[in-house]
């Protein structure tokens with residue numbers, strides 16, 4: 344099974360979690376796009392639900408498939424959010440934001456009764472931090488914020504941390520849907536995700552970061568042996584969508 348097949352299997356399993364009348368947060372990224380495709384097929388078959396997208400890209404995709412959409416302000420309480428991740432660590436702590444959607448993703452997940460993560464097996468890690476941690480910042484005074492973040496991360500890691508401003512296709516800074524910029528922090532290892540999450544939130548100029556701690560309730564992970572369901576407590580079992588509720 345290729346990584347893409349694993350993503351698709353997880354996404355299709357997760358699409359079965361959506362029930363008639365639900366309010367559903369739709370994630371962003373290549374795995375979430377496979378979920379939206381699967382939900383588009385279920386919509387065509389007659390399933391009716393209401394969706395809130397975590398990015399302009401996902402909104403456009405869902406809209407093109409005819410899925411009914413609302414904004415988070417119109418629907419501030421959702422039943423379920425299904426989203427991808429860049430890394431899934433112990434306790435289902437996540438690194439997200441590789442596609443730059445972390446702020447809306449976190450707002451939508453926080454408004455949801457439950458969050459289910461979907462991914463291929465490569466995303467499961469023993470310790471978070473191999474994937475550079477995205478940190479969304481205000482463009483105004485970005486260099487002063489970068490210095491504050493760098494000194495915080497150096498104190499946390501005990502060494503200087505490579506912190507780069509994410510570039511867009513044209514070489515200019517990548518701009519998020521919220522019109523912010525992103526710093527990518529090459530930490531290598533995040534020993535205490537909850538502590539780092541709290542520290543980053545206190546830095547002036549930081550809008551949000553890609554650590555999602557205590558947010559995901561379950562993960563559906565595509566593997567060569569099928570889709571495994573993992574809970575926050577770490578139990579893994581062959582994924583049966585009915586056990587995810």
Ligand SMILES: O=C[C@H](O)[C@H](O)[C@H](O)COP(=O)(O)O
Nearest residue numbers: 372373374440441442443444
């Ligand atoms: O900003 C993007 C999101 O956090 C994605 O969910 C994450 O980057 C995973 O994306 P993919 O499914 O493409 O690996």
